[in-house]
Amino acid sequence: MKFREPVNVLLRNARVLDPSLERDFFSDLLILEGRIREIGPELNLGADLLSQVQSLDLQGKWVLPGLFDMHVHLREPGDEYKETIESGTRAAAAGGFAAVACMPNTKPVNDSAAVTTYILQRAREQGSCFVFPVGAISRGLLGQDLAELGELREAGAVAVTDDGRPVMNSLLMRRALEYASAFDLPVISHAEDLHLAHDGVMNEGPVSTMLGLRGIPRAAEEIMVARDLLLAEMTHGQIHIAHVSTAGSVRLIREAKARGIHVTAETAPHYFTLTDEALMTFDTVFKVNPPLRRPEDVGAIKEGLADGTIDAIATDHAPHSVLEKDTELDLAANGMIGLESAVPLVLGLVREGVLTPLQAAAKMSLNPARILGLPFGTLNPGTVAHLTVIDPELRYILDCNAFQSKSRNCPFHGRQVQGQVLLTIVDGCMAFTRMSP
Amino acid sequence: MPFKRKDLLGLRDLAADEIEHILETAFSLKEINTRSIKKVPTLRGKTIVHLFYEPSTRTRTSFDIAAKRLSADTYSITGSTSSMVKGETFLDTLKNLEAMHPDIFIIRHSASGAPHRLATRTPVSIVNAGDGMHEHPSQALLDMMTIIEKKGRLDGLTVLIVGDIAHSRVARSNLLGLKKMGAHVVACAPPTLMPVDLDLMGAEVCSKVDDAIPHADVIMVLRLQKERQQQMLLPSMREYSVCYGINRSRLERARRDAIIMHPGPINRGVEISPDVADGPQSVILDQVSNGVAVRMAVLYLLGQRDASRALAQREESA
Numbered sequence: 001m002k003f004r005e006p007v008n009v010l011l012r013n014a015r016v017l018d019p020s021l022e023r024d025f026f027s028d029l030l031i032l033e034g035r036i037r038e039i040g041p042e043l044n045l046g047a048d049l050l051s052q053v054q055s056l057d058l059q060g061k062w063v064l065p066g067l068f069d070m071h072v073h074l075r076e077p078g079d080e081y082k083e084t085i086e087s088g089t090r091a092a093a094a095g096g097f098a099a100v101a102c103m104p105n106t107k108p109v110n111d112s113a114a115v116t117t118y119i120l121q122r123a124r125e126q127g128s129c130f131v132f133p134v135g136a137i138s139r140g141l142l143g144q145d146l147a148e149l150g151e152l153r154e155a156g157a158v159a160v161t162d163d164g165r166p167v168m169n170s171l172l173m174r175r176a177l178e179y180a181s182a183f184d185l186p187v188i189s190h191a192e193d194l195h196l197a198h199d200g201v202m203n204e205g206p207v208s209t210m211l212g213l214r215g216i217p218r219a220a221e222e223i224m225v226a227r228d229l230l231l232a233e234m235t236h237g238q239i240h241i242a243h244v245s246t247a248g249s250v251r252l253i254r255e256a257k258a259r260g261i262h263v264t265a266e267t268a269p270h271y272f273t274l275t276d277e278a279l280m281t282f283d284t285v286f287k288v289n290p291p292l293r294r295p296e297d298v299g300a301i302k303e304g305l306a307d308g309t310i311d312a313i314a315t316d317h318a319p320h321s322v323l324e325k326d327t328e329l330d331l332a333a334n335g336m337i338g339l340e341s342a343v344p345l346v347l348g349l350v351r352e353g354v355l356t357p358l359q360a361a362a363k364m365s366l367n368p369a370r371i372l373g374l375p376f377g378t379l380n381p382g383t384v385a386h387l388t389v390i391d392p393e394l395r396y397i398l399d400c401n402a403f404q405s406k407s408r409n410c411p412f413h414g415r416q417v418q419g420q421v422l423l424t425i426v427d428g429c430m431a432f433t434r435m436s437p
Numbered sequence: 438m439p440f441k442r443k444d445l446l447g448l449r450d451l452a453a454d455e456i457e458h459i460l461e462t463a464f465s466l467k468e469i470n471t472r473s474i475k476k477v478p479t480l481r482g483k484t485i486v487h488l489f490y491e492p493s494t495r496t497r498t499s500f501d502i503a504a505k506r507l508s509a510d511t512y513s514i515t516g517s518t519s520s521m522v523k524g525e526t527f528l529d530t531l532k533n534l535e536a537m538h539p540d541i542f543i544i545r546h547s548a549s550g551a552p553h554r555l556a557t558r559t560p561v562s563i564v565n566a567g568d569g570m571h572e573h574p575s576q577a578l579l580d581m582m583t584i585i586e587k588k589g590r591l592d593g594l595t596v597l598i599v600g601d602i603a604h605s606r607v608a609r610s611n612l613l614g615l616k617k618m619g620a621h622v623v624a625c626a627p628p629t630l631m632p633v634d635l636d637l638m639g640a641e642v643c644s645k646v647d648d649a650i651p652h653a654d655v656i657m658v659l660r661l662q663k664e665r666q667q668q669m670l671l672p673s674m675r676e677y678s679v680c681y682g683i684n685r686s687r688l689e690r691a692r693r694d695a696i697i698m699h700p701g702p703i704n705r706g707v708e709i710s711p712d713v714a715d716g717p718q719s720v721i722l723d724q725v726s727n728g729v730a731v732r733m734a735v736l737y738l739l740g741q742r743d744a745s746r747a748l749a750q751r752e753e754s755a
Contacts (some may be wrong), residue, residue: 206638210607210638329548
């Protein structure tokens with residue numbers, strides 16, 4: 001990481017949300033030399049120590065473990081005009097994220113130790129947060145031969161996926177689940193039956209019918225979710241379902257969990273915030289894969305988050321330039337950026353009563369870290385500080401022109417939101433701040 | 438009544454009184470087409486550019502004749518002669534043409550929503566001459582004009598649309614327009630060619646054409662493209678013709694005064710048999726004649742706006 005100076009900070013009067021201890025309490029929090037030294041009410045430091053630390057009175061603002069986004073596209077190597085590891089992690093830190101897991105559909109594809117090593121090296125030199133590469137399941141994402149999963153793990157990959165494309169071949173998916181288990185690599189499924197999805201550009205339903213746009217039925221996702229659950233049951237592999245978008249997928253995953261299958265799942269803020277009605281203006285910023293669904297799916301996603309069926313909230317941050325987006329809907333690229341809009345949208349769920357603050361914190365920090373087997377998501381004294389300070393009340397209008405990301409394909413631009421990231425501490429260093437000292 | 442819109446993008450946007458206004462204007466202009474000198478000076482000095490990114494004979498010619506009969510100057514750019522083949526984007530092409538100060542763009546594009554996207558980016562009026570599977574407003578207007586001409590009204594009529602509804606912009610625009618004008622619309626197609634949730638757009642949906650025919654005042658037959666067979670949508674063109682084609686024996690179950698319509702181009706012997714297409718109940722060529730009148734009306738109403746002035750004003754303020 002590009003930051004080298006561990007902070008000495010005293011956060012006074014914070015609402016501390018630590019999902020690793022399942023605790024939500026008011027306290028002070030002392031960070032010395034970048035490590036969480038002490039948590040407790042009204043800490044008494046003594047004049048000497050007090051003069052060495054920066055003291056911030058949070059007045060009840062929230063302190064969470066540094067957020068963890070397990071699904072982003074950083075576009076480097078290959079598409080640096082859309083995003084780089086430098087700009088993407090800067091956007092992440094500004095969005096409150098201390099760590100991101102980046103998908104392998106780069107150019108070249110991250111299907112080798114060399115590419116994984118390159119990403120990690122760039123992140124070390126230029127990153128504003130931790131970057132955990134996710135390797136490819138199949139060589140070149142072609143869905144034919146297994147990539148060298150063992151070497152990927154050795155080089156630092158934390159999971160494997162062909163994200164952006166499904167593994168259409170069920171035998172290959174079976175082999176991936178079996179083989180990856182030897183290296184404790186979770187397999188992340190981009191669930192989409194390409195034949196059923198055909199060349200659809202939005203959810204199949206009344207809106208696609210009205211607009212004369214080719215539809216992607218919900219079954220295109222659900223069939224593959226069901227298949228991968230069956231394969232996980234058969235192989236005892238670890239499956240993680242990415243970007244869950246339909247009510248049917250939520251139901252399938254809920255049933256699978258009840259039967260004891262080792263499955264985890266994530267959704268993204270746009271799937272609990274937007275519906276396919278957004279496409280009525282033919283605005284390509286709303287084109288995403290899986291597509292925005294119906295209001296009843298949004299309701300089911302919220303239920304799935306509330307009852308624990310969906311473990312994590314990830315952004316699927318997918319930067320594109322105007323070259324890919326300022327075109328006809330049929331031709332436009334799929335994807336939206338999400339790192340810098342996630343926190344206020346998740347806080348919306350808290351205000352709605354879908355999630356408690358502690359549940360929201362867990363789904364954005366501890367749970368994704370656990371899925372990937374990484375030691376994040378805690379505020380335990382003694383550990384290196386990765387934490388995020390949020391003002392849950394602040395109202396403002398999201399302005400993507402002020403984002404750190406290189407791309408502007410934000411579907412929430414101009415939206416009135418509530419809740420803002422004030423401070424992100426990563427690896428004991430100040431990665432982002434909006435707070436005046 | 439002045440027409441307040443900058444563009445004609447679809448029947449979804451139009452209110453019933455606006456549709457009526459366009460149709461009344463079309464009826465009043467229709468007579469010009471039967472004069473010996475078929476030209477009036479109404480749009481003299483106006484520049485109209487056709488941008489056709491999809492093959493079209495009927496619609497392009499119809500718009501062109503309509504424009505010329507109103508004395509507008511017309512220019513035509515088609516997919517193969519455009520800079521799109523050199524890699525220029527549709528928006529860049531439009532912006533370059535816009536700099537030449539035209540008044541109206543008439544656009545056909547294979548992507549649904551293409552004219553809508555551009556309409557927000559130019560002060561020039563845009564007429565949608567068919568976008569993907571979305572809308573084809575001038576076709577629906579000429580269809581409604583033809584129905585009124587033959588039936589005296591739209592309100593209370595039952596209009597049966599038969600064929601490839603899923604891929605048809607003609608069906609969507611007609612459904613939207615006819616519902617606004619008080620007609621009952623029945624959409625009939627094999628389930629593979631019926632879009633989901635069409636009932637939510639106000640259509641009665643069915644898959645058995647013989648059940649629907651006896652109730653129809655108007656039978657609108659849609660073209661079936663040969664590609665549908667390769668897309669696993671139909672077993673064969675032959676079977677489609679047997680199960681859904683409108684032929685003499687099927688028509689015997691229809692009302693004697695039911696009219697037969699088709700937006701063209703016709704696949705004779707596939708969706709409609711030659712004797713029905715050419716028979717006494719067919720109004721297919723009346724539709725073509727009315728097409729010119731409706732397009733004259735649309736261009737006349739949009740031509741009232743002064744796009745050149747709007748553009749000049751925008752340049753001044755910039």
